[in-house]
Every structure is written in C-alpha cells, then in structure tokens.
Amino acid sequence: MITTGQKIATQRVERSRLNETDLDNIKFGRVFSDHMVVMDYEDGAWKAPNIVPFGDLELSPAALVLHYSQTIFEGLKAYRMPDGGVSIFRPQANIARMNRSAKRMCMPEIPEDIFLDAMTELVRLDKDWLPKGDEASLYIRPFLFASDEYIGVKPSDNYKFIIFTCPVRAYYSEPVRVKIEMDYSRAFPGGTGEAKCGGNYAGGLYPAKLGQEQGFHQLIWTDGLTHQYIEESGTMNVFFNIEGTLITPALDGTILHGITRDSLIRVAKDEGIRVEERRVSVEEVVSAARNGRLHSAFGAGTAATIAHISKLAFGDEEFNLPAVEDRKIANQVGKRLDDIRRGRVADPYGWVVPVV
Ligand code: COI
Numbered sequence: 001m002i003t004t005g006q007k008i009a010t011q012r013v014e015r016s017r018l019n020e021t022d023l024d025n026i027k028f029g030r031v032f033s034d035h036m037v038v039m040d041y042e043d044g045a046w047k048a049p050n051i052v053p054f055g056d057l058e059l060s061p062a063a064l065v066l067h068y069s070q071t072i073f074e075g076l077k078a079y080r081m082p083d084g085g086v087s088i089f090r091p092q093a094n095i096a097r098m099n100r101s102a103k104r105m106c107m108p109e110i111p112e113d114i115f116l117d118a119m120t121e122l123v124r125l126d127k128d129w130l131p132k133g134d135e136a137s138l139y140i141r142p143f144l145f146a147s148d149e150y151i152g153v154k155p156s157d158n159y160k161f162i163i164f165t166c167p168v169r170a171y172y173s174e175p176v177r178v179k180i181e182m183d184y185s186r187a188f189p190g191g192t193g194e195a196k197c198g199g200n201y202a203g204g205l206y207p208a209k210l211g212q213e214q215g216f217h218q219l220i221w222t223d224g225l226t227h228q229y230i231e232e233s234g235t236m237n238v239f240f241n242i243e244g245t246l247i248t249p250a251l252d253g254t255i256l257h258g259i260t261r262d263s264l265i266r267v268a269k270d271e272g273i274r275v276e277e278r279r280v281s282v283e284e285v286v287s288a289a290r291n292g293r294l295h296s297a298f299g300a301g302t303a304a305t306i307a308h309i310s311k312l313a314f315g316d317e318e319f320n321l322p323a324v325e326d327r328k329i330a331n332q333v334g335k336r337l338d339d340i341r342r343g344r345v346a347d348p349y350g351w352v353v354p355v356v
Contacts, residue, residue, distance in 0.1 A: 007121070097196065177311040182222060186200065
C-alpha cells in the first residue's frame, strides 16, 4: 500500500459534481472526476505539484503545443478490489513509458516518485468516482504539453503536466470490424510510432474516417514502407490466434510498447499458451483467415483491454471470425488479466498497486 500522506497541496472543490453524475450511464472519456493534478515546468525545473478542481485552462493562443504538437499522454486504470480498496494497475510501467515518450519528443522527464505520489493522491481523493460493476474502472489520463507563448519551431522552455481521471465502463460495446490499411500509415522507421504523442493519433483520424465510411470501426495499420507487415489495430496493439499460437508484431520502433500487450503476453505464457512476438505479414494473416486457421484476432489496449475483431477485410475480401464465445485463448487470457487487476486472484507479478 502506498501511503504518501497529504504531501500534495490540495484545493478541494466546494461542491462535488458526483451526486449529479449518473455513473451507471457514462460514455468513455466524457465524464471527469472532481480534481486534477497540475505541475509546471519553468526555468529548467519542476515546480511543486498541486491538486485543484478539474476545470478549464488558461492558455495563450501562441502556446507552442497548439501549433507543433509537442505533447504526450498516458492512459492507465484504477480498479476496485473485492475488499473495497482501490488499486492502480502497473503505474510504474506507464510512468516509465511516459518518460521515454518525453525523451523522444524533446520534453523534460517527470520525476517518477512525484508522478506516482501525485497520481496516488488524486485517485484517493476522487475514489468515490470509481463506478461499481464488472467492467468499471477509473481511467487515469496524465499528459504533458509545451506551454511556451512562442511560435518559433523549437522545444518549449515551459511545460504543463496534468493528471485527471474519468469514471469509465466498456470502451467498445461490440466486437469491431477492421480493414487492413494498404495506403495510409501510422508510423515509419525513425518516426514517433512508439512514443505516445498526440500527433500519432491525429494522423490516424483521416484514414480511420475513410474506413468508417466503408463500414469499418478501425484500421489494421501496416508498416509505412511496404505495407506488407502488420503493426497495430486502431489505437491498440494487435494479436492473432493462428492455430492456437498467439502472434503479435514485435516492438520494432514503430509500435507502441503497450502495457496491456505486455501483460497479456506474460499471462498467456504463464497459462502455457504459445506466444510469438515477431514480424507478422499481411500475407500470413490473410491466408490463415482464408483457410480457417485464424481462430481470433483482437486489439489490446488499456481503454478496451481486449477489443475482439469480428470481421477482417483485405481489399475486396472479407473474413468473418469465430464468435466471441468460441475464442478460448483470447477469453482465457483476458479473464486471467482481469481477475489479477481486480484482485479476484493473487497477483504473482507485483502489478497491482493498492492506494486506498
Ligand atoms: C488505449 O487503447 O488505451 C488507447 O491508447 C486508446 C486511448 C487513446 C483512448
């Protein structure tokens, strides 16, 4: 249990919005808890963090982030435990990844202990916002952006680091239809593909919109040079079950180091399932789909955990994948991970960090 005490200066809301919020009917990312952490970087150093009421920011129209996208973010979740406590899942892994993103985007790294303390304090303060129910969690969104009032192209001197939280339930309500994208790319070697920076997501919007116009929820991204190798699915990592082996693209610099991806791999291996992290060609997946060897495919990310793919399209070909209830391996691994992070079974990995 992390017990940091009230280290962070806290200005509480005068009146909580919780009573007027219907936690049974929330859309992902539209409802925000009462408070947020704010910490500024000025004159080459971090100031002390503060917890303040969630609210609008005052920002110069010339703020560097608005023009050149020097911004990064994270996503992680807190869960309610069977004893009523609250735990955050693998916060250190997200903090480490955020600092790797910061380095790639030429931003100051955030001291890990302050980051963890501030996040813990915030979750504790707004713990009543965590909805009840099997799919409920408190989504934690830390982000960092360039706040210089300056429109020259250079790394900012000043930054704002914020953490807020959102009560959430399931991300997708149904399995998703996806199309293998053969024209547009999300990332390329030497680019920012493995950083969790805003621009990666903005660049995916237009190709995703074209896909949506053709009836697909998301795209399967292929490599930016040849479009012969699979990289990610929508905003998530991707896994394929081909004849009982879980296969996922290896982290080659263009792919996000997903913490859900990493957790699923570890859990699957420990469940005795064969897992391969390697290059995955479009040809391999499509031919497995053609001859019924593709037992399942799913996206893996914090928001959705596992987003089952019901239909996979490649050019004019469309493949319907087995019904979700028949996906033995994906369901087994997904359930085991869910049981660990909700404290229903012992956590052999040290992933679950109790905060309340
Ligand atoms: C996730 O799958 O957790 C994501 O990164 C999606 C997020 C941008 C909402």
